[in-house]
Amino acid sequence: MSRSEFCGSTVLVTGGAGFIGSNLCHRLLDDGPERIVVVDNLLSADMVNVPDHPAIDFRLGSIADDRVLQQLPQQFDWVFHLATYHGNQSSMHDPLADHANNTLTTLKLFDHLATRQAPRKIIYASAGCTVAQKTFDAAEATTEDDPVSLYLDSPYQISKIVGELYGNYYFTKHKLPFVKARFQNVYGPREILGAGQWRGTPATVWRNVIPTFIWKALCNTALPVENGGIATRDFIYVGDLVEGLIACAHKALPGSVYNLATGVETSIGELAHLINSAAGAPAPVDLRPARTWDRSGKRYGDPTKARTELGFTAATALPEGLRQTVEWTRANRSVIERCITQHRHFLDRKAGL
Numbered sequence: 001m002s003r004s005e006f007c008g009s010t011v012l013v014t015g016g017a018g019f020i021g022s023n024l025c026h027r028l029l030d031d032g033p034e035r036i037v038v039v040d041n042l043l044s045a046d047m048v049n050v051p052d053h054p055a056i057d058f059r060l061g062s063i064a065d066d067r068v069l070q071q072l073p074q075q076f077d078w079v080f081h082l083a084t085y086h087g088n089q090s091s092m093h094d095p096l097a098d099h100a101n102n103t104l105t106t107l108k109l110f111d112h113l114a115t116r117q118a119p120r121k122i123i124y125a126s127a128g129c130t131v132a133q134k135t136f137d138a139a140e141a142t143t144e145d146d147p148v149s150l151y152l153d154s155p156y157q158i159s160k161i162v163g164e165l166y167g168n169y170y171f172t173k174h175k176l177p178f179v180k181a182r183f184q185n186v187y188g189p190r191e192i193l194g195a196g197q198w199r200g201t202p203a204t205v206w207r208n209v210i211p212t213f214i215w216k217a218l219c220n221t222a223l224p225v226e227n228g229g230i231a232t233r234d235f236i237y238v239g240d241l242v243e244g245l246i247a248c249a250h251k252a253l254p255g256s257v258y259n260l261a262t263g264v265e266t267s268i269g270e271l272a273h274l275i276n277s278a279a280g281a282p283a284p285v286d287l288r289p290a291r292t293w294d295r296s297g298k299r300y301g302d303p304t305k306a307r308t309e310l311g312f313t314a315a316t317a318l319p320e321g322l323r324q325t326v327e328w329t330r331a332n333r334s335v336i337e338r339c340i341t342q343h344r345h346f347l348d349r350k351a352g353l
């Protein structure tokens with residue numbers, strides 16, 4: 001198979017207005033699909049991310065909504081299921097909203113697809129954090145067949161793994177060509193702080209660590225570093241991650257699971273230093289206590305299986321990826337400011353102002 005197999009095809013991207021989904025849509029357009037149907041309820045996304053292109057067919061709504069499902073085209077060549085209730089902390093604040101927009105979305109989508117002619121592949125966005133070790137000691141890279149704890153840290157993590165279980169069921173019983181892609185920590189352009197609706201905690205605005213640190217560094221405000229910055233993560237650039245998703249679409253074995261990871265562990269302390277140098281304006285570090293809910297302090301993924309079976313390697317080194325993300329953040333300052341500002345009264349109330 002070659003990439004040009006997307007040419008003339010019909011693709012469904014759920015969550016396609018979000019950070020990773022929109023990068024995927026932009027990338028897929030290079031291959032000339034006939035139509036990319038994007039279903040997104042803009043819970044954690046902004047329309048500015050959706051490509052303005054005649055092949056994009058944007059549907060505002062939830063993929064768990066029967067009317068939305070019924071109005072989808074009869075057949076898709078490819079499906080990328082990226083919709084989620086973002087993220088761990090929002091899900092702890094409102095587990096039912098997580099269920100409605102994370103677990104239920106996945107079940108309804110797979111159940112719907114089982115009644116149609118099967119796509120060539122359905123790629124499901126799963127999360128490496130669900131299988132990560134719960135340790136602050138030296139971590140081992142998680143492999144695809146590592147055991148999953150029955151005591152996960154958040155409803156988000158539960159939803160992600162339940163999605164895998166449902167996918168396995170529909171693969172086994174209904175022959176849906178389902179593939180699980182387990183992402184490590186993704187960063188890069190189009191992750192807009194504050195995009196979408198207030199979801200109950202300041203984590204609505206301060207999403208993952210990289211966009212948060214970059215924004216704060218550019219605004220010369222202190223970078224909040226928890227637990228002495230000893231936690232580690234495996235940061236994968238979104239351009240690479242998208243190539244990994246495309247490799248899954250082309251080469252993955254239905255029913256299989258693949259880590260999309262770099263295999264490189266970076267501490268949060270080191271990350272703060274790298275971001276300060278990429279931003280060129282060193283911000284102070286604000287040392288804070290460890291987060292009480294997050295027990296997987298040190299974690300990274302083993303990329304061997306994806307490299308061997310899919311030929312996928314995350315090529316972008318962290319300093320280069322950060323450089324590109326800083327550049328994008330500078331160029332999109334007004335969009336980010338608009339999205340952050342729409343939550344200002346909630347943030348002020350949280351801060352007791």
Ligand SMILES: NC(=O)c1ccc[n+]([C@@H]2O[C@H](COP(=O)([O-])OP(=O)(O)OC[C@H]3O[C@@H](n4cnc5c(N)ncnc54)[C@H](O)[C@@H]3O)[C@@H](O)[C@H]2O)c1
Nearest residue numbers: 015018019020040042043044045062063083084086125186
């Ligand atoms: N960003 C990461 O580091 C990371 C790591 C592991 C896994 N993932 C997975 O990757 C996927 C994309 O994540 P992201 O970082 O781009 O997050 P995101 O919040 O930017 O994207 C999620 C999208 O889903 C949409 N959405 C929410 N509920 C929906 C619903 N009911 N129907 C349709 N759309 C809905 C949101 O509006 C948003 O556009 C998610 O499935 C996430 O679990 C991300």
